[in-house]
Amino acid sequence: MITLTVGASASGKSEFAEGRALERFKQLGTSVSSIRGGVKNYAFDGELIYLATMINNDGETDERIRRHLKRREGMGFKTLEVPYDLGKITREHLKENSVVLLECLSNLLANEMFSNPGDTGRDYDTISEKVLSDIRSLKGYCHDLIIVSNNVFEDGRQYQGETALYIKYLGELNRKLAALSDEVYEVVVGVPVKIKEKASGRALPSGAKAIKWV
Amino acid sequence: MRLVIGGASQGKLDFVLEKYGLEEKDVMDGNTGDMVDIRHKVFYAFETWFRRQLEAGGSPEDAADSLLSSLPELIIICDEVGSGIVPIEPFEREYRERLGRCLIGLAAKAQSVERVFCGIGQKIK
Numbered sequence: 242m243i244t245l246t247v248g249a250s251a252s253g254k255s256e257f258a259e260g261r262a263l264e265r266f267k268q269l270g271t272s273v274s275s276i277r278g279g280v281k282n283y284a285f286d287g288e289l290i291y292l293a294t295m296i297n298n299d300g301e302t303d304e305r306i307r308r309h310l311k312r313r314e315g316m317g318f319k320t321l322e323v324p325y326d327l328g329k330i331t332r333e334h335l336k337e338n339s340v341v342l343l344e345c346l347s348n349l350l351a352n353e354m355f356s357n358p359g360d361t362g363r364d365y366d367t368i369s370e371k372v373l374s375d376i377r378s379l380k381g382y383c384h385d386l387i388i389v390s391n392n393v394f395e396d397g398r399q400y401q402g403e404t405a406l407y408i409k410y411l412g413e414l415n416r417k418l419a420a421l422s423d424e425v426y427e428v429v430v431g432v433p434v435k436i437k438e439k440a441s442g443r444a445l446p447s448g449a450k451a452i453k454w455v
Numbered sequence: 456m457r458l459v460i461g462g463a464s465q466g467k468l469d470f471v472l473e474k475y476g477l478e479e480k481d482v483m484d485g486n487t488g489d490m491v492d493i494r495h496k497v498f499y500a501f502e503t504w505f506r507r508q509l510e511a512g513g514s515p516e517d518a519a520d521s522l523l524s525s526l527p528e529l530i531i532i533c534d535e536v537g538s539g540i541v542p543i544e545p546f547e548r549e550y551r552e553r554l555g556r557c558l559i560g561l562a563a564k565a566q567s568v569e570r571v572f573c574g575i576g577q578k579i580k
Contacts, residue, residue: 245573247572247573249538392462392572394461394462394463394464394465394535395462395463395534395535395536395537395538395539396536396538396539396540397502397534397535397536397537397538397539397550397551398539398542408463408464409463409464411464412462412463412464412465412466413464415465415573415574416465416466416573416574418573419573419574419575420574425573425575427572436572436573436575436577437575
């Protein structure tokens, strides 16, 4: 199952996505245990994985990362750092029953476009396609994938050059991932608004507001 | 008239063409074109057209009003431009203010308003 969570900066999208990942992980643990006979104390072999995309290149970032790591450890996340080349995360790194949170697509794309040291003059079309195909592969290695992305499309500024291209490619990726996703949420002032759900009869998660989508 | 609004690069035009079964020949592109006429069913990039009218000292609000009376079935596609820091430059402020106010008026008259986000349309009116 793929869940896409998009929101403005400081909209609470990350907190929502983390909560959703934990929720999915608990559900998965319960369902796997019951499939295997509901044996008490059955050791569920899944993992809750956090794919972190921030590049650690200065003291401020270092401090921020340290703080986030500590908070997530308490929540049960195992963190893997992938600022670029998401394709390096393969079946060997992930257990089948894992719930993976990718935080976030906007950082990953920016790093791929502007900061990948392995970059040998690839064009942005190729980079964007690579990010999409890496995410598709990643979904094949885990049970649940939750992706966080940014809404950077509504300020009306006329950006030039690479910034304009970044906005174009992030918009395209958001749309393509939304099409692949089972659920899409827009998080506004901490409120998750569900804008897509594949027909499944599942109830909305707690606190989510249903909106008519066409 | 129908209004379709959303951020840049959200797939608004694709959404409209697919949903309403239209083709590129039905579209007046506001990035380059100035006049919507009877052949057009879609007015795309309304925000860029509006901006160009302002730059030329025109009154896009009046032009938009007269469009509505002559082409009541038109679908207007416009970028959301107001969700950023209010810019320092006076023209940029005027552009956002006047476009925003104009869209409120259009939305009030529209038979439907849809917001496109990540390629997904939400009917908000």
